[in-house]
Amino acid sequence: MVNSPTDTPAAAAEPVPATVPAPTEAVQIEADDAVSSLISITPSESSLTIWADRRSLDRRANVRKSPERNTPQELVVECRYSSSYSTSLASSAVDYPTEHGRRYHAFRRGAYILPNDEMEMDRLDLTHAMVCxxxxxxxxxAPLEKEKVHRILDVGTGTGxxxxxxxDEFPNAEVLGNDLSAIQPTWVPTNVKFEIDDVESPWVxxxxxxxxxxxxxxxxIADWPKLVKNIFDNLNPGGWAEFHDLDGEYYSQDGSFTESHTTNYWNQxxxxxxRMIGREPCPGRKIExxxxxxxxxxxxxxxxxxxxxxxxxxPHFQEIGMMNLIQLLEGLEGFSLKLFCEVLGKTREEVLVMLAKVRLEMKTRAFHAMFDQ
Incomplete structure (x- = not known):
């Protein structure tokens, strides 16, 4: 997974050479063979908040919807920093469908393959802690200067x-987060606003x-170059954009992860x-x-x-690895069901049998796999 090409738009007449640090591929991660070969953890017992910031998780709650279903619904957000405010959404944007036993977004239905239910929101918050x-x-x-940052956009904000x-870190800046789903918290800082939007639509x-x-x-994302160009066009001169994304192909440095593993089959x-549905799964390697x-x-x-x-x-990589394992175990079904059932033509039963084997391999240290971000 590739993380953060942090970039400034060309604001001056003179081009400035880009600086690219040496790649970190040479970093070798040594396995700890002294530890137990079985990790005792199940998705239902994984205690995500062990790793995530409890204060941050406490902020998130489901938005309360009015019971009326025929007319545009009003989402009421009660802020601890200010009085309540409300925003009107068409009922179609929050009338979330249930598929494969999970809840999915309704706005631009099908554009995003992952669920938006409580289990997925917990996983997203843990993933946030892991990436940080x-x-x-x-x-x-990005080398931000606080006095120069007045407006911030979080693309695909998720739980917010x-x-x-x-x-909180930029109290004088206006922060906007957009997403296809209205799953953001009810209590937010006064300088935060959330919008339901599709970043692949025209930026108006x-x-x-x-x-x-x-x-x-x-x-x-269906068209990454278009999205990146929209971001460039919507930055002030001297502004910064930062991209953190995945090179989601698993590999091992010691040869322990092979084609014989069900996890390798699942990953591939x-x-x-x-790619069959036109959504690049490994943008990290291409973002630069x-x-x-x-x-x-x-x-x-x-x-x-x-x-x-x-x-x-x-210890650093061990902690990241444990956080990663928990979020993967929580996310396996969400990652897989729509892709395998709707795109690859597998039955739900076939997918669940495969995922049981993947979980066992991950929990029994059958390999020393990793991915990059």
Whole structure:
């Protein structure tokens, strides 16, 4: 997975050479063979909040909908920082369908393959904590100057956890988070606003941003170059964009992860299915080229390794690996059901049997796999 080409738009007449640090592929992660071979954890007992910031998780709650279903519904958000405010949404945007036993978004139905239910929201918050840990206990990597950042956009905000935390860090900035689903919290800082929007639709807001943040949109975007160009066009001169995304293909440095593993089959089929529906599952390896083509300058590209499980000796990678394992176990069905059943033509029963084997391999340390972000 590739993380954060943090870039400035070409605001000056003179082009500025991009700076690209040496790739981190040479980093070797040693396995800790002294630990138990079986990880005792199940999705229902994984205690996601062990790893996530409890204060952040407490902020998130389901938006309360009015009972009327025939007319546009009103979502009432009660803020602890201010009085309540409301926004009107068409009922079609919040009338979430249930498929394969999970709840999915309704606005632009089918554009996003993952669920939006409580289990998925918990997984997203844990993934947020994992990514922050992986990049050095930080929310972002761009060299932002707080006095110059007045408007921030979080593309695909999900539960809104990053938007709320960045709003606390930049109290004088206006923070906007957009998403296909209205799953953001009821209590938010006064400088945060959430919108239901499709980032692949035309950007009609005339006000530009000083910082645009995009994270984990793998498998969600049909036209990445167009999205990156829209981001470039909607930044103020001197503004920054930051992309954190996945190179979701699993690999091992010691040869322990092979084609014989069901997890490898699952991983490759997920990648194949995403490409069949025109959604790139591994944008991380391509983002640097897209941002350069869009006209960004001062491009910095870094990679961060995410072990699949707590098998590394290094305590830092061991903690990231454990967080990653928990979010993967929680997310396996959500990642897989729509792709395998609707795209690859598998039955639900076939998929669940396969996922049981994947879980067993992940929990028994059958390999020392990782991916990059």
């Amino acid at each position: 840990k992986a990049i050095g206990d930080k929310l972002y990597l 956890i990053w938007a709320m935390e960045i709003a 807001n005339s006000k530009k941003y000083d910082y645009i943040f995009v994270r984990h949109m793998a498998g969600s 089929k997920c990648i194949e299915a995403c 080229g897209w941002v350069r083509d869009a006209g960004f300058r001062n491009v910095t590209h870094e990679q961060f390794k995410c072990p699949v499980g707590p098998w590394p000796k290094d």
